[in-house]
Amino acid sequence: MLGTAAGITLPPASASSHREAPFLTRMPAVDSTDFYMFRSYETGRSDYVTLIANYIPLEEQGAAPNYYAMDPNALYEIHIDNNGDAKEDLTFQFRFNDINNDNKLTIAGKQVSIPLVINGSTDINSPGSSALNRRETYSVSLVRGDRRTGTRQAVANADGGSATFEKPIDNIGNKSISDYAAYAAKHVYNINIPGCNAPGRMFVGQRKDPFVVNLGEIFDLINIKAPATAFDPNAEKAAQDVLANKNVTAIELEVPISCLTNGSEPVIGAWTTASVRQGRLINPNPGSGGASKEGGAWTQVSRLGNPLVNEVVIGLKDKDHFNSSKPVNDAQFLDYVTNPTLPALVEVLFGSAGVKAPSNFPRNDLVTAFLTGVDGVNKPAKVSPSEMLRLNTSTPVSGTQNRLGVIAGDAAGFPNGRRPGDDIVDVALRVMMGRLCTLNIGCKPSDAPSGNIDFTDGAYLDSTYFDMGFPYLKTPLTNSLTH
Template identity: 30%
Template sequence: MKHLLTKPSQWLVAACAVTALSVWSATRYTPLEASSHREAPLIADDPLADNTDVYAFKDPSDPERIVLIADYIPFQLPQGGPNYSTFGENIRYEIHIKNKTTNPTVDDITYRFTFTRTNEDPSTFFNIRLNKQNLKTTYVCEKSVGGGAFTTIVANGVVPAYNIGPRSITSGAGLAKASYTDYRQGTVTTAAGGAGEQVFCGSSDDPFYVDLGAIFDLAGLRANNGARDGLAKYNVHSIALSIPVSTLQATGQTAAAATSILDGNYVIGVWASASRPTMRTLSMSGGATTDNMAYTQVSRLGMPLMNEAIIPIGAKDAWNRAKPGAEADATDKYLSNPELALYMADNVPMNGAAPKPANQTYYGEAIPALRALRIQTKSLGSFDFRNGAAGLSGLTTAQRAGTVFEGAYGPYLLDNSAAKGGPRSVDIKPIFHTGVPNAIPYQLATGKNGNPLAAGKPFINNFLPVVGDMLRLNMAVPATPRTSPDFSNQGLLAAAVLGITDARYNGNTTIQNIPNMDGFPNGRRLEDEVVKIELQAVSGAVLAAIGLWYDDYTPGTTPSPATPQLKGVLNFTAGVEKNDTTFRTSFPYVQTPWQGTRIRR
């Protein structure tokens, strides 16, 4: 995973601009590019290549299809004319899929999109006039299987015009369309070549929601004091694919052929990227630019908030430059001791907490908004999961027997040396880097009878042991109907609560289709409240779900694991609970973009 320094970067002057040269060091990274919702230092210079979010979910309308969405170009003002945002011409936008463990650094399927812009009426400053459109954008979609040659599956896809306003879209002075929504839906196309992929490329409401202003002000969340969705009424550009399960499954099997809803042969890993030419030459007279054809990755994203809230600022640009499986060794350490956990623990032991590990400083006292999310320090009387603590690394050989910790991935998942001090290698690291197997101890506390290392009720299996950051999805898990009273944007945490507390599910240890098993981090639905889920996970909610309860539960004396601390974690709010608008009920599911003439801030 280390990269050797091979050649120093050079900046060219005059009419040349180098857009993606990088220097890699054997001890640290010094790259020149970055990406994703502005979470890395250099992405502000290149928003067209900024991959903001990735989604992967079972189509709620068709059990044999999977929807993949990659969003780009953040913080688009709907009224941001006269040159409205659109996909970049000299960028390769790609969606990558892994469905095999062989050749771990090679994509099993890649969809590549390249875009072309045309000005139909260069004589006007308007974007649309008299049925002509400037910055009119079309695309080519190519597909590669097993790292082979790319084949064109959409030769002339159309990106709908920006939703400027009614005169531009529906009047005779503009495009004279019946409605923007119908016009946009009409650009959905079916790919050639027999696989039957549906494809959409165009602007959408940004489906991500979070109180950005508060969370980046040292996690000062303001749940009861004017929380504001920092992405409300902004647009993004979406690349959306609806793909048959049989196209994505490693051996071409349908979802109906799965042996169970947790069949491990149906797990895929998904990530998206953007790449630019390594060199661009600008014309001194204002003419066309000239690019070389050597592309390098300048943006990538798999799991949400990975680079935003896990990777420290000094490594963010490097992380964007690498591919899954080629991350720096330190990335595992960031996951085993996530920085956010520092703000969920106190220096002074409270409520019977264990003394803090030597040479470790916490900041929980300074972040009162996260007080409800205190991490286990003496779970079941002995297990401390704060940064720098031992976690489960001290398990004996006898305790590891029959668990996934005695297998090939045991040392990776346990970080089984107390001196390493990587307590979250058992929960946060596998969620981001391998997926979670349907194996002991990763089963619900239901049926464990107080022993977290016993077999329990299965509720997840998205284990794809190709180490690296990807959004992992088990395609065999049925979609939870969005109209179901059990549907929750809390994803797998909601499924865990039902599996432990609901009489429909907690009376046995058999596999059942518990609502929201198809939610984050088993894939990611548009609705899923990933900020809250990840904060709860960092606070130890996943550990509690498998029976490593919070500190105020004492076996034999406390009546129920549903203690005040656990209830506080489950009732925690990050301030913004849902998107600022609805989602569509059919492909491409992302909502119609905000119209430029209707925005009030």
């Protein structure tokens, strides 16, 4: 099943945060799959930070007839902490709205509502096309201070001033949308952000799932085949990417750095959440009143900062609890970081190949990676330990990205933020097994006997998988053929 310790192929968990907690498996529209934050590397945009929050895991190509939609009864948020106190200072809030145009056809003299989300009359090629029977629009607010009690102002379209934006319909197929890339590009908006002296950019819509992972064999007791003798340099590309044919829905913002930092601290922390109303009544006779009625306080059900935390760090009994929690209260989960179980499980499974878990307790190297940031890389001058993705906005953009980020000498990569091309499965595995100890970060090399092993899930990822400009993520896939 495996070869020498130098060539172990070993994945840790599901596809980043795809279905990472029991309760969220029942609520895919508010399940955040991945969160990215990086200094924009598009030419001429290095004074901006790009934030990407992906939702709705495992979207199938051409999932007719209703396709995927954001929840109009949910609140989607991206939070920024710019002073290290584990509390949000800025929050971008997204609300969605479904519009049923109720297009009709005349059938034997009677006007009858059509059953499809498109009316079949013309190619869909622009926002709000008349060919759409069902549309999604959204609005965005920026909240300064506490997400619920702070000052709230609307984000507006820089071209015309509207506060309502169109979300493109999913990639139905080539007959309905002959050039999906061009159609989606018309939904990239220049935006005026309150209190910001330069416009940003925004896109919300379906994209090719940017994550890669060998998912199926992971949960069969990590049943991955690796070289039987010497380390195979192709091991990192030897496995199947189960998400190769999946899409997600992305919420993307590009914001001037000066609008996110507080002026004195270049490091910002960020995370995304989704909340739903506390109460729901199912309508026994759905009609114009809708299938359900939601009310009560907003209740957070999804949370994502650093990738893979809920999957491979938080214990099963606390996964839903973590999703409902705030970074300021993360002391309650500290034991999962300082005394992690994953390295011990890896040793149980692969001890015969010479694998040993790190021996330094508490695992201060993991506290550095997940809770404070790395000294001299992305740690704020003052920091309250808490789980979030942290980015040093003063770190220059890398001319050539290294998919392994900081542990391979690329200071602009994960865990200093996260770019789409950062192979965080391989990075996270190596860090969990003690790679930071080999770099004398939070521990010493002797604390991690397997710290130099290049653990990999065999599903390769680097920056060439993505576009070099906003919105960076690739056009979503469709199984429709052009006839």
